[in-house]
Amino acid sequence: GQNIDQPTEMTATEGAIVQINCTYQTSGFNGLFWYQQHAGEAPTFLSYNVLDGLEEKGRFSSFLSRSKGYSYLLLKELQMKDSASYLCAVRDQGGKLIFGQGTELSVKP
Amino acid sequence: EPEVTQTPSHQVTQMGQEVILRCVPISNHLYFYWYRQILGQKVEFLVSFYNNEISEKSEIFDDQFSVERPDGSNFTLKIRSTKLEDSAMYFCASSEASGVNTEAFFGQGTRLTVV
Numbered sequence: 001g002q003n004i005d006q007p008t009e010m011t012a013t014e015g016a017i018v019q020i021n022c023t024y025q026t027s028g029f030n031g032l033f034w035y036q037q038h039a040g041e042a043p044t045f046l047s048y049n050v051l052d053g054l055e056e057k058g059r060f061s062s063f064l065s066r067s068k069g070y071s072y073l074l075l076k077e078l079q080m081k082d083s084a085s086y087l088c089a090v091r092d093q094g095g096k097l098i099f100g101q102g103t104e105l106s107v108k109p
Numbered sequence: 110e111p112e113v114t115q116t117p118s119h120q121v122t123q124m125g126q127e128v129i130l131r132c133v134p135i136s137n138h139l140y141f142y143w144y145r146q147i148l149g150q151k152v153e154f155l156v157s158f159y160n161n162e163i164s165e166k167s168e169i170f171d172d173q174f175s176v177e178r179p180d181g182s183n184f185t186l187k188i189r190s191t192k193l194e195d196s197a198m199y200f201c202a203s204s205e206a207s208g209v210n211t212e213a214f215f216g217q218g219t220r221l222t223v224v
Binding site: 033035040041042043044045048087089094095096097098099100101102 | 140144213
């Protein structure tokens with residue numbers, strides 16, 4: 001079966017660092033993607049990992065361990081505008097994305 | 110910057126009516142997808158389309174659903190006889206390829222409300 005788990009919600013303070021975890025069990029794997037989604041809007045691409053290790057992209061970094069079926073998204077220097085839902089998604093062999101439930105992040109002043 | 114565009118942004122329809130949701134994928138992309146997101150729930154895959162045919166579809170994509178690429182630019186999702194439970198945001202996405210190192214770009218979505 002396909003299962004992607006991430007926390008439902010998290011709260012963090014402006015300027016801080018937050019780590020959003022994602023674990024997955026899927027029948028195929030062709031990369032792990034992180035998307036940001038503001039309420040009522042489309043998911044926007046943040047990062048992806050295909051190989052194990054850390055990928056850094058400005059204030060956002062994403063880590064992958066394929067053997068553990070685990071990834072995290074790290075957001076540094078949090079800003080109020082980072083309040084959104086963060087979606088973990090696995091791309092399978094056929095190319096489709098399988099999404100987790102999303103983590104609702106609230107950034108407080 | 111190239112983007113996926115969807116029309117309309119919001120559609121209200123009566124139960125039992127047919128709706129067509131339209132998408133213009135990014136021009137050099139070859140793989141096209143429809144996803145939906147019921148309010149408060151996760152994004153779910155509906156169907157993928159490549160080389161003018163469906164390459165994969167989910168259990169949600171039953172006989173009431175169909176997709177078409179009527180010309181070189183549009184990609185449509187038709188729901189033949191809408192049900193209340195079809196109310197959701199429908200997202201179109203496209204990608205250059207289906208494998209690694211290729212991200213899917215999402216359109217802004219069509220909010221479908223069935224009354």
